[in-house]
Amino acid sequence: MTNQLSVFSYFRSPFPSTQGFSAYRMPGVAVHGPLILSFAMVGFFLCWPHPVLRAFVMVWVLAGVYLGRDIAILCHYNMLLTLVCWAAFVAVLLKPAQIAKFGASHVAIPAVLTAVVAGVLFGVAFAMTREKPSVSS
Numbered sequence: 001m002t003n004q005l006s007v008f009s010y011f012r013s014p015f016p017s018t019q020g021f022s023a024y025r026m027p028g029v030a031v032h033g034p035l036i037l038s039f040a041m042v043g044f045f046l047c048w049p050h051p052v053l054r055a056f057v058m059v060w061v062l063a064g065v066y067l068g069r070d071i072a073i074l075c076h077y078n079m080l081l082t083l084v085c086w087a088a089f090v091a092v093l094l095k096p097a098q099i100a101k102f103g104a105s106h107v108a109i110p111a112v113l114t115a116v117v118a119g120v121l122f123g124v125a126f127a128m129t130r131e132k133p134s135v136s137s
Helices: 005-013 029-047 051-077 080-094 095-105 108-128
Strands: none
Touching: 005 051, 005 095, 005 108, 029 080, 029 095, 029 108, 051 080, 051 108, 080 108
């Protein structure tokens, strides 16, 4: 029997340590912060106009915190990904009216996008908490 972690253990530490060698150390918060803001803003603009979808904003915030953390760690190994994250953040900052107008004029699409984001978040949580098969020679 393998020792598998609970899926919820993925959500233990939203901000990893920057002590010693840590992949979060660089660029770390320089990517994580803009991603949290980007996810939160997009979620707010898409879901807030519809009272039935307002609770879904939390899914976007959680995705920004936890997927943002994982993407920030990946940015340590690929600086091009850092530039992509910053470009996405700038796009969200430059186009809030268009995102808000899209969110206000649709109900189903923001709900489906939220379901996709939640699926990705819990899919990553599930994958990260499963024990990796050991390679034996």
